[in-house]
Amino acid sequence: MAKIMFIVPYSKYYLNFSWDLIESLVHDGHSVTALAPDSVAEGTLSAVGVRFIQIPLKNTGLNPFYDILSIFHLARIIRNELPDIVSCYSIKPVLYGALAARTIRTTRVFLTVTGLGYVFTGFTWKQRLLTPLVNTWYRLAFQHCERVFFENPDDLHLFNRLGLIQQDKTTILNGSGVNLDKFAMNPKVRSKAPITFILVARIIKDKGIYEYIEAARILKIKYPHVSIQLLGPFDHNPTSISKAQVKEWMNEGVIRYLGETTDVRPYLRSSNVFVLPSYREGTPKSVLEAMAMGLPIVTTDTPGCRETVIHGRNGLLVPVKSSKALADAMEQFILNPYMIEIMGACSREIAEYKYDVFKVNALIKSTMQI
Template sequence: MAKMLFIVPYAKCYLNFYWDLIESLVQDGHRVTAVAPDTDAEVALTAIGVRCIRIPIKNTGINPFYDIRSVYYLTRILREERPDILCCYSIKPILYGALAARMARSRRVFVTVTGLGYLFTGRTWKQRLLLPLVSFLYRFAFQHCERAFFENPDDLRLFKQLGLIKRNNTTIVNGSGVNLDKFTMTGNRPVISQVPLTFILIARIIKDKGIYEYIEAARILKAKYPAVKLSLLGPFDSNPSAISKTQVAKWMEEGVVNYLGEAADVRPYLRDSNIFVLPSYREGTPKSTLEAMAMGLPIITTDVPGCRETVIQGFNGMIVPVKNGGALAAAMERFILNPQLAEVMGTNSRELAETKYDVHKVIGKVRDMIQI
């Protein structure tokens, strides 16, 4: 049996994205250690036999002294724990985890690119200044890992174009998958013919998730269909593109959107909705979309990497141009004018989730590549 160590940017990743993988490893007798900067998942992880270690690491922002400290602690942990396999998820765990693994002489290192992040999606002076450094660290990480997993082909293609990957040691997986036994179509969903349609966007409250476009579309639709409901669910964030609580409160006062707060379990909110909307600027593979698909909601999303893969146009939803609130409103209006589309496309969403995004299929592929 193997001794495995995982590094994530925040502890809730274990609950929201990698729980099924870790649980399967523990059930098979492997020794799992979970590293994170906080303790939000410690009770749940400890209950299934996972050892938890807290480490100072921030997934956003650049502070050289803090980041050097992060690498130091990671190196010390790896030297003490001596894991057979190290798995790093997201930007800083990959960049600093690979560097620490090299210094600690950890041999079997696997990294998962869950999206490109803030530095690759904009053109500010700060992004242009930091991108060469981050690119150098990515090259180092890919050179010294056994395998790199990507959640969509566009991210892999871009990394190859930028010269960040020079070895043929990559695999594309369909995100972290979705548990089809947990997210089901059963339950008391509102009857479309009897109530106004409810649209829902579930994401971190940041600009890059397309929230401003969602609000623009909401204003257009509310002016024509006052009874339609538009909901927003998700946590506030420290990301550079974060939207303030004050701004969300103004939208609430305006009456264009209903902010539902943050939820540990999104299923009741999906069950109370008819159509899922994610007008994101770029994703790895959005877990929120997969969960909505599994629960039988049609999807409206943008024609960008990570999002376009979740929709077959006209089958389980609609794909719209990115950063275009008018086009988003037009797609949403199609469901208002023909509500039965939601039922048909929602059933198709579930079918697509079963064939492509079943978490057990994703886990099986990852474990085959890791050979464990």
């Protein structure tokens, strides 16, 4: 049996994205240690036999002194724990975890690129300044790992084109998968009026929330009774949206903000169409959960998102950053409500065939040879 260490950007990541994998590993008899910068999920992890260690790591921002401290701290933990495998997810855990794990030559390192993040999604002076540094760091991290998992082919091709990684060192996953039993198909007829649209995401610009709001404004003029909802946590991010801004939208009557939740299923059950106009993703877990529960999807024709939708079958793809196109796509479901059931059933079929979490986890475990 193997000693496996995970490093993630925040502890709820284990609950939202890696829970089925961790449970499976514990059930198989492996020793699992989970590292994260906060202890919110410590009790839940401990209850299933996972050892938790809190680490000094800031998922956002760039403070060289703190970041160097993070790497040294991670290296010390790895030396003390001597894991057989270190598995890192998201940007800073990937970059810092891989470098820290170099101190133990016998430790096998696996990295998962869950998306490109802030540096690769815009052209501000700060992003342009950081890009060469981040590319160099990725190149170093990838040199000292056994394999890198990507969640969509576009991210892999970009990294390959930039010369950051060799193709034969990579594996593409269908996201983190979705538990089809937990997110069961909703048998309720979904075409009843008034139609409810829902977007589930962190409240940041890069999720396409401004475009969603503008599309809502367009639709509300013609269809005032349509419900357009937003669910998700506020976030510390360079593109974060303030609570005051969301309150202003609510006062305007454009959307209904539902707050934050630990269980999205009741909200998905009471909705008809899932919308995510994101600028770029790894593979959005929120979309997979909506698909599993039988919702049609409206999302952008952009990396990570386009893989989840067969245009015209289980949803509609729209150009990124186009409020008008987004409103037009959403309007199709208002004018043709029969599409909701047909496309929703297709979403479930695609989720079963492509995104079953047990299939995804089987590929991860076979690649790690555990």
